[in-house]
Amino acid sequence: MKRETIVWTILFIAGGLFLSYRAAFSPHGMGKVYVKAEQVNPNSQTDLRTKYIGARPGEKGAVLSIPRSVGLWLAALFTLAIFSFLYRDNVFFKIAESVMVGVSAGWAMVTAGFWDTLVPKLLAKLAPDMTRAWALPKLEKTSHADPLYLVPLVLGIMLLWRLAPRGGWIARWPLAFIVGTFAGIKLTMYLDADFVSQIRSTIVPLVVVLQSGQLDVWASIRNVGLVFGVLSCLTYFFFSVEHRGIAGKIARIGIWYLMITFGASFAFTVMGRIALLASRITFLFDDWLWLMDPNHKRPWEPFFSG
Amino acid sequence: MLDFLKNLDRRWIFLAMLLAVAIPVVMQKTFPEKPTKLVQDAFDAIENLPDESNVLFSFDYEPSTEGELAPMAKALIRHCCLKRHKMFFMTLWPGGLPLIEQNIEDIISKEYEEEHFARGKDYLNLGYNAGREVAIIVMGTNFKRMFPTDNDKIPLDDPTLPMAHDIDRLDDMDLIVDISAGYPGMKEWVQYAASPYGIKLVIASTAVQAPQAYPYYPNQLTGVLAAIKGAAEYEAALGEKYPKYRDPAFNDAIRRMAPQLWAHLLIIGLILLGNGIYFAERIKGTRR
Numbered sequence: 001m002k003r004e005t006i007v008w009t010i011l012f013i014a015g016g017l018f019l020s021y022r023a024a025f026s027p028h029g030m031g032k033v034y035v036k037a038e039q040v041n042p043n044s045q046t047d048l049r050t051k052y053i054g055a056r057p058g059e060k061g062a063v064l065s066i067p068r069s070v071g072l073w074l075a076a077l078f079t080l081a082i083f084s085f086l087y088r089d090n091v092f093f094k095i096a097e098s099v100m101v102g103v104s105a106g107w108a109m110v111t112a113g114f115w116d117t118l119v120p121k122l123l124a125k126l127a128p129d130m131t132r133a134w135a136l137p138k139l140e141k142t143s144h145a146d147p148l149y150l151v152p153l154v155l156g157i158m159l160l161w162r163l164a165p166r167g168g169w170i171a172r173w174p175l176a177f178i179v180g181t182f183a184g185i186k187l188t189m190y191l192d193a194d195f196v197s198q199i200r201s202t203i204v205p206l207v208v209v210l211q212s213g214q215l216d217v218w219a220s221i222r223n224v225g226l227v228f229g230v231l232s233c234l235t236y237f238f239f240s241v242e243h244r245g246i247a248g249k250i251a252r253i254g255i256w257y258l259m260i261t262f263g264a265s266f267a268f269t270v271m272g273r274i275a276l277l278a279s280r281i282t283f284l285f286d287d288w289l290w291l292m293d294p295n296h297k298r299p300w301e302p303f304f305s306g
Numbered sequence: 307m308l309d310f311l312k313n314l315d316r317r318w319i320f321l322a323m324l325l326a327v328a329i330p331v332v333m334q335k336t337f338p339e340k341p342t343k344l345v346q347d348a349f350d351a352i353e354n355l356p357d358e359s360n361v362l363f364s365f366d367y368e369p370s371t372e373g374e375l376a377p378m379a380k381a382l383i384r385h386c387c388l389k390r391h392k393m394f395f396m397t398l399w400p401g402g403l404p405l406i407e408q409n410i411e412d413i414i415s416k417e418y419e420e421e422h423f424a425r426g427k428d429y430l431n432l433g434y435n436a437g438r439e440v441a442i443i444v445m446g447t448n449f450k451r452m453f454p455t456d457n458d459k460i461p462l463d464d465p466t467l468p469m470a471h472d473i474d475r476l477d478d479m480d481l482i483v484d485i486s487a488g489y490p491g492m493k494e495w496v497q498y499a500a501s502p503y504g505i506k507l508v509i510a511s512t513a514v515q516a517p518q519a520y521p522y523y524p525n526q527l528t529g530v531l532a533a534i535k536g537a538a539e540y541e542a543a544l545g546e547k548y549p550k551y552r553d554p555a556f557n558d559a560i561r562r563m564a565p566q567l568w569a570h571l572l573i574i575g576l577i578l579l580g581n582g583i584y585f586a587e588r589i590k591g592t593r594r
Contacts, residue, residue, distance in 0.1 A: 117483060
């Protein structure tokens with residue numbers, strides 16, 4: 001047996017023993033989710049549907065939820081499987097990655113595509129009675145079929161025609177409609193919010209004087225920096241004049257402004273990724289292993305109390 | 307030594323990063339935070355609204371960015387609960403719906419159980435709506451055309467949902483809070499709601515998206531919570547005004563600033579080390 005295989009086997013056995021001990025022999029166990037029943041519409045006398053919401057262990061009405069506990073364990077094991085890629089590509093990472101892709105695609109198609117778009121926005125408009133009987137019992141009884149919605153239905157079928165072996169050109173018509181509509185929507189709003197308003201935001205006093213008559217030095221420096229930054233960056237992207245002499249020097253300053261902006265963006269990205277890592281580690285230690293409890297979710301003292 | 311550092315296996319760096327983040331997470335040490343003007347303006351926007359104002363929350367994110375955005379969502383909802391604002395929840399992202407339900411459950415139903423917030427009177431989950439920016443455009447002129455029912459398929463005109471009866475257009479909202487991770491999100495709310503209608507808009511955004519938000523402040527955005535730092539500052543502002551919220555149990559984001567500090571120090575150290583090795587190599591090459 002290779003040395004690396006031995007190391008991994010020992011690590012797996014040690015991890016398994018630790019989890020078994022925490023789950024079976026520690027005073028409160030680990031990785032369990034408790035729920036309690038609650039009425040969906042507490043104000044209604046007729047709507048008696050109930051739903052289950054999370055509860056603290058030992059709380060009145062709290063019961064152990066097997067499905068949610070299994071979900072918690074799957075989330076934890078998949079997190080570890082994804083992290084294992086940092087060591088090297090392996091079968092656990094591949095499984096987690098495939099499940100992630102499959103579930104995301106299925107979720108998007110069934111929930112977002114079918115139940116939240118096609119059913120309420122198309123079928124309910126074209127055939128309200130049928131949709132009410134089959135899928136949406138709470139759909140308003142006053143709803144009438146709206147023939148206008150035949151237009152998106154036909155355009156949708158035309159768009160899907162692209163998949164047919166012949167007549168792929170038919171898909172270009174709805175595509176042209178989509179491109180034209182979005183170009184119009186985007187252009188008008190972009191001109192207002194990102195062009196005119198941004199120019200307006202750049203027109204600021206270079207010397208800021210407070211109501212008391214005093215000079216606000218920092219605000220003045222900030223405004224000068226803002227205006228000069230915009231002008232120098234615009235100069236850098238102005239290619240009708242050769243970047244030499246004064247224009248070249250201002251364009252050079254524009255590059256510095258851009259580099260500082262890119263640096264800030266990159267630093268922000270790093271901060272975001274670390275926040276996500278800290279969040280996953282908190283999930284593993286808190287929700288799964290029950291080693292810490294910063295939000296007081298459980299009625300006993302945790303292993304690490306901070 | 308130079309050769310050892312030059313050929314250092316990157317997995318040691320991953321391990322160092324794991325320790326730099328995991329140890330402060332377990333230690334749960336916190337550092338004082340002071341709200342910057344962008345965050346204070348967002349706080350004031352909610353604080354200065356008259357009690358029981360209409361606030362629309364758009365949860366435009368999915369579980370992939372929950373680590374960053376959930377602390378902001380919690381702090382903002384807590385603040386609205388304290389002011390007893392009427393909270394409307396919606397999302398333009400299909401994966402945002404379970405996050406709305408989770409926040410309602412964790413914050414409104416559990417934390418404020420004694421306040422007896424009622425669904426339909428104090429808060430309302432409108433759910434997911436497909437259509438991206440077109441949804442915002444339609445809501446601008448006819449809110450109920452885009453959301454004829456709430457997420458439980460109860461019509462907004464139903465007597466059990468009185469808080470929705472007077473909502474006809476987007477500008478019936480006193481404030482919009484967009485918690486955004488990308489498209490559709492912050493930019494679309496600025497372009498299709500804040501700019502054309504002049505509605506007050508507060509943005510809570512991921513770190514990646516935050517630099518895009520700054521140019522809109524202060525004329526088109528009332529306030530910005532940028533990344534986990536913004537969330538920590540908001541929690542600090544909330545704790546300053548309402549001392550109960552200085553309890554670390556309510557300060558998820560503040561607790562996550564210690565891992566940030568150590569991870570950033572590690573990155574800075576590694577950058578300096580990398581540059582040091584590079585220059586040492588150059589000097590060595592010149593001498594030869």
